[in-house]
Amino acid sequence: MSSDLPINEKISLKGSANKLKVIIPENMPEGTMWKELDHTALDASNLFTGVDLVIHLGGRVISRGFLLRFLKDFVISHDIRLSSWEANDESSREAILSMGLNLSRKDIKQSRRSARRSETLVIHSSLRSGQRIEHDGDVLIIGHVNDGAEVIAEGNVSVMGKLKGLVHAGYNSEEDRAIIAASFETKQVRLGTKVSTLSEEADFWGRYVIVSPEKGSLLFKELKI
Amino acid sequence: MDSRVIVITSGKGGVGKTTTTANLSVGLAKAGFRVVAIDADIGLRNLDLIMGLENRVVYNFIDIIEGNCRLQQALVRDKRVENLFLLPAAQTRTKDAVSPEQMVTLCEELRKEFDFVLIDCPAGIEGGFRNAVIGADEALVVTTPEVSAVRDADRIIGMLESMNKSPIRLIINRVRPNMVKEGEMLDVDDVLDVLAVKLIGVIPDDDSVIKSANSGEPLTFGSKSPASQAFSNIASRLVGVDVPLMDLNANEQSGFFAGLKKIFRI
Numbered sequence: 001m002s003s004d005l006p007i008n009e010k011i012s013l014k015g016s017a018n019k020l021k022v023i024i025p026e027n028m029p030e031g032t033m034w035k036e037l038d039h040t041a042l043d044a045s046n047l048f049t050g051v052d053l054v055i056h057l058g059g060r061v062i063s064r065g066f067l068l069r070f071l072k073d074f075v076i077s078h079d080i081r082l083s084s085w086e087a088n089d090e091s092s093r094e095a096i097l098s099m100g101l102n103l104s105r106k107d108i109k110q111s112r113r114s115a116r117r118s119e120t121l122v123i124h125s126s127l128r129s130g131q132r133i134e135h136d137g138d139v140l141i142i143g144h145v146n147d148g149a150e151v152i153a154e155g156n157v158s159v160m161g162k163l164k165g166l167v168h169a170g171y172n173s174e175e176d177r178a179i180i181a182a183s184f185e186t187k188q189v190r191l192g193t194k195v196s197t198l199s200e201e202a203d204f205w206g207r208y209v210i211v212s213p214e215k216g217s218l219l220f221k222e223l224k225i
Numbered sequence: 226m227d228s229r230v231i232v233i234t235s236g237k238g239g240v241g242k243t244t245t246t247a248n249l250s251v252g253l254a255k256a257g258f259r260v261v262a263i264d265a266d267i268g269l270r271n272l273d274l275i276m277g278l279e280n281r282v283v284y285n286f287i288d289i290i291e292g293n294c295r296l297q298q299a300l301v302r303d304k305r306v307e308n309l310f311l312l313p314a315a316q317t318r319t320k321d322a323v324s325p326e327q328m329v330t331l332c333e334e335l336r337k338e339f340d341f342v343l344i345d346c347p348a349g350i351e352g353g354f355r356n357a358v359i360g361a362d363e364a365l366v367v368t369t370p371e372v373s374a375v376r377d378a379d380r381i382i383g384m385l386e387s388m389n390k391s392p393i394r395l396i397i398n399r400v401r402p403n404m405v406k407e408g409e410m411l412d413v414d415d416v417l418d419v420l421a422v423k424l425i426g427v428i429p430d431d432d433s434v435i436k437s438a439n440s441g442e443p444l445t446f447g448s449k450s451p452a453s454q455a456f457s458n459i460a461s462r463l464v465g466v467d468v469p470l471m472d473l474n475a476n477e478q479s480g481f482f483a484g485l486k487k488i489f490r491i
Contacts, residue, residue: 126421128383129376130350146419148376164419 277441
């Protein structure tokens, strides 16, 4: 590694169990970065042997062209095993995924969250049997969800009227979502990968209810505001 | 008056679409309107039986569409009341035998001749339903106070709304006041709460309906039964007469045994 750069602007390495993280400062000019990467690979080649590398990009905005060059000049040239990427920028994460490369688990979650960042869908009417709403964000129904209607959302779902139909919140398998109904009258709800079946005997039947995840199962709680 | 094309539909089978079509057709014709009832249930023809006209069916509306006969030849005139006609369905064909465009053309032709064109829609939500509905301006949705029928009616109303049919009005058929009172049957308010459309009539469950269907004599020809009265009231409401809803509990309490019960306060 060249030593003429300030410490906080150098490419650094951070090890964990069987992985080695290559941290690339996000403000480092690209020209310098390629040179530094090359030096790092040569200087630390013994560290890279038999270890999976995680490339940490911070907030750097990268393109598919950047990735291609990275793979060619760094990964292939130095015979490196690459495990995954960490990126704070959404477009960078998208570029990584679009090339079939792996994001770290934390970033996959973040990426899903961002994808779901679209506006809340507000429906100003009741949903009748057979009608189905799918949305990649939160859904607010100002009306009833009748028996036979379906609301499928990646975010939270709130029903201001009677919930008699099916609601699936956190459709992309994320369970930290909630379903709220002003009058809870449905026999099944789905949240993330969890499905819960209920009967009219439930204490909260017909009440103002919030459904949320709790220790691996679903918690039904009457909302008292 | 401008001609009105009304589809009688439900989604679920067996809730009383055909009976309603027959009775409203007779009720409107008796009020002096020129009425044609179309059986759009191709392949499962029933309206001719309920109206007691089965022996006079020669052509059907597929024959008109295929050019085998003229419209006037296929129309079966009901001799019991003036201005009432039936356009029967083909029993030996399937619902694919007619296209939506042909159905629209047929309705437009009938519109020129009649004050009311009532279309008896097949059960289901597939092509047969769409063909029956496409030429109509407005809809009467028939349901019974059962959760399955209500759910299907809800589905149908959603589809009718998306097809811009208006008004969409509801008929609740086979209501049994005793069961409602005991909490064993949905009441009118329960049904309206879900379906949220305007109610045009409630028909009490009545043995006379079965007898009339079997005899081919729609109740509105002159029966005094509560169901007959309810159908007549709906026919009146269709033409804008303000008739209050019947008190079904009053009907429930009439009769000899009900009288005895009253005396002995049972």
